[in-house]
Amino acid sequence: MRHWTLTYSSQTQALLWLPMILLALVLALIGVHVFDPKARRWTWKALAVIGVGMAVGQPFLALSWVPPEKYMGDTGRILYVHVPQVWMALIALTLNFGASLAFLLKKSWVSDALAEASAEVGVLFGAVGVTLGALWAKPTWGAYWTWDARLTTAAILLVVYSGYLALRKFIEDPEKRATWSAVVGIFAAVDIPVLWFSVKWWRSMHQTQSNPSTVDPLMTAVLRYSATAFLALLAVFIYQRFLVASAKRNEEVALPEALPAVGGTP
Amino acid sequence: MSGHPKILAGAFEVLRKDLLIEWRTRARLNALIFFSLATLLLFSFALGPDSELLRKNAAGYYWLGILMASVLSLGESFRIETENLALDGLRLIPTDPRAVFLGKAFGNAVMLWLLSLIVLPVMVALYDVTIREGVAQLAGLLFLGCLGISAPGTVYAAIASNARARDVLLPLLLFPVLLPSLLASVKATGLIFEGDPMLQLRSWVGLLASFNVLYWGLGFVLFPKIIEDD
Amino acid sequence: MNFPSPILAADYVGHVVGGWEYVQGAYGLTLVALLAYGAYLFNARKDRS
Numbered sequence: 060m061r062h063w064t065l066t067y068s069s070q071t072q073a074l075l076w077l078p079m080i081l082l083a084l085v086l087a088l089i090g091v092h093v094f095d096p097k098a099r100r101w102t103w104k105a106l107a108v109i110g111v112g113m114a115v116g117q118p119f120l121a122l123s124w125v126p127p128e129k130y131m132g133d134t135g136r137i138l139y140v141h142v143p144q145v146w147m148a149l150i151a152l153t154l155n156f157g158a159s160l161a162f163l164l165k166k167s168w169v170s171d172a173l174a175e176a177s178a179e180v181g182v183l184f185g186a187v188g189v190t191l192g193a194l195w196a197k198p199t200w201g202a203y204w205t206w207d208a209r210l211t212t213a214a215i216l217l218v219v220y221s222g223y224l225a226l227r228k229f230i231e232d233p234e235k236r237a238t239w240s241a242v243v244g245i246f247a248a249v250d251i252p253v254l255w256f257s258v259k260w261w262r263s264m265h266q267t268q269s270n271p272s273t274v275d276p277l278m279t280a281v282l283r284y285s286a287t288a289f290l291a292l293l294a295v296f297i298y299q300r301f302l303v304a305s306a307k308r309n310e311e312v313a314l315p316e317a318l319p320a321v322g323g324t325p
Numbered sequence: 326m327s328g329h330p331k332i333l334a335g336a337f338e339v340l341r342k343d344l345l346i347e348w349r350t351r352a353r354l355n356a357l358i359f360f361s362l363a364t365l366l367l368f369s370f371a372l373g374p375d376s377e378l379l380r381k382n383a384a385g386y387y388w389l390g391i392l393m394a395s396v397l398s399l400g401e402s403f404r405i406e407t408e409n410l411a412l413d414g415l416r417l418i419p420t421d422p423r424a425v426f427l428g429k430a431f432g433n434a435v436m437l438w439l440l441s442l443i444v445l446p447v448m449v450a451l452y453d454v455t456i457r458e459g460v461a462q463l464a465g466l467l468f469l470g471c472l473g474i475s476a477p478g479t480v481y482a483a484i485a486s487n488a489r490a491r492d493v494l495l496p497l498l499l500f501p502v503l504l505p506s507l508l509a510s511v512k513a514t515g516l517i518f519e520g521d522p523m524l525q526l527r528s529w530v531g532l533l534a535s536f537n538v539l540y541w542g543l544g545f546v547l548f549p550k551i552i553e554d555d
Numbered sequence: 556m557n558f559p560s561p562i563l564a565a566d567y568v569g570h571v572v573g574g575w576e577y578v579q580g581a582y583g584l585t586l587v588a589l590l591a592y593g594a595y596l597f598n599a600r601k602d603r604s
Contacts, residue, residue, distance in 0.1 A: 111493045114589070119581055121582075122578070122582070133575055134577060134578060136578050137577065137581040138587045140581060140582060143582065149507075151453060161549075163550060177463055180592075183588065183592055187585055187588045187589075189585065190584060191581045191585065194580055194584070195577065195581070198577050215501050215504055217499040218501040221497075221501060222494075222497045222498045222501065225494065225497055225498075226488065226494060226498060227492075229489045229490050229494055230487075230488075230489070235487070238550055239484045239488075241550075242480065242484070242550055243481070243484065244549065246477060246480070246481075246502055246543060246547070247502065247542070249539065249543060250501075250502050250505065252452045252506060253505045253539065257504070257505035257508050257509060257532065257536075258504075258505075260532070261508045265597055292589065296593070296596065299596045299600060300596060300599075302600065303596070303599045303600060308597060316597065
């Protein structure tokens with residue numbers, strides 16, 4: 060087993076900057092996408108290319124290039140996917156809160172479709188992230204599941220937003236669906252920090268796992284690289300899901316005026 | 326601030342109406358009592374004849390019993406409004422929708438509180454619990470806990486009552502959101518049962534009270550969005 | 556410093572020590588989830604356009 064040292068060649072030192080440059084590129088593309096509607100034809104494609112390309116390289120970096128973690132050994136490599144996945148879930152769900160709030164302030168199908176897209180993608184990333192956390196916990200803590208504040212809150216967060224998605228499926232009227240799910244989205248988002256603290260206090264005698272404070276720069280670089288890859292994919296997923304949701308919304312809104320009620324009026 | 330007495334008067338009217346409907350038949354409360362008794366019995370059957378375990382976790386089972394019953398109660402409180410389009414009638418009279426929220430949520434809290442008080446002696450006998458910190462304190466805590474369930478419960482019941490599959494939807498939406506206040510209620514009730522040598526009860530009750538402020542505030546602001554006509 | 560190479564990765568994945576089966580499971584799951592969701596979105600987009 061190789062172990063890391065804190066001295067690197069200047070070549071490696073230079074390489075450590077690469078994730079930050081890629082991150083800046085991805086953020087710039089997302090910015091252009093958001094603020095320039097005309098650029099949206101190509102920005103998502105560029106993001107997709109970057110995201111898929113980086114995701115293909117990610118296992119090589121995380122599974123072989125980076126040396127095993129000092130305390131956790133090779134199991135620590137799960138963290139290079141687990142941590143960014145959970146970060147992305149949090150970004151998506153924060154976006155859902157923003158979209159819900161925006162809808163209640165000013166009704167618009169754009170914010171409704173964005174809320175739908177971000178919640179679904181957030182639940183996807185969150186579900187994968189939590190499962191990866193459980194996979195990491197088994198060899199590290201000896202059990203897939205422990206009463207840990209972070210774990211419990213994450214699991215409940217998933218249940219809350221699964222309920223949100225179920226609600227969206229159960230209401231036919233698009234305007235009612237948009238309003239009600241926005242209300243539920245705000246309740247859910249406000250509840251999450253509250254839940255986090257309450258669960259922490261509930262079992263405050265159990266200390267949560269503390270991380271080693273000295274993190275090797277190589278590991279930070281790989282973590283940042285993975286997060287950038289997932290961020291690009293997240294942006295593409297949310298945008299594509301948003302297009303699906305908006306198209307569906309347009310169909311729904313157009314229908315009642317275009318067609319008479321099926322079977323005539325009673 | 327001339328709007329406030331009007332809202333409170335409207336809330337009182339809604340509350341009076343709901344309690345009157347309930348008082349005429351008392352069907353809801355009766356059904357709830359038997360339902361939560363059955364739930365409490367189920368817990369003791371599921372755990373077997375280990376009375377020590379039951380006593381230790383009594384607060385948790387007690388609140389779970391109330392929570393299960395609350396879903397039925399909340400669903401019912403809006404079912405009476407969807408019958409004969411009563412909610413539309415309620416919307417047409419010039420009341421503030423926030424008054425409807427206050428009245429309904431308070432009515433639901435009172436209903437749950439009555440339920441919890443009626444079930445309490447049976448629970449004490451069934452789980453062999455001793456109430457160490459005083460019954461009055463327990464009653465106050467129960468009311469605070471019921472308020473914490475009823476505010477988000479009323480908002481979600483209003484949503485679920487108009488959706489398809491409302492019986493599935495209400496618990497699915499409500500249970501996870503209620504967890505923080507439920508945790509605080511269970512912890513505080515447990516301390517009242519088991520005694521409070523470390524003086525932790527105060528902080529749990531304070532926590533529960535702050536959840537209440539948050540939930541009631543959110544419900545008060547967001548409820549009009551739900552029942553407003555589009 | 557080793558450079559990323561598929562041979563090295565295969566070497567690591569090859570021997571199951573210190574929880575490697577969990578690492579494999581984790582990366583496999585991530586890959587499957589992302590691919591499946593991508594495919595689902597691709598189909599949904601095709602249907603809508």
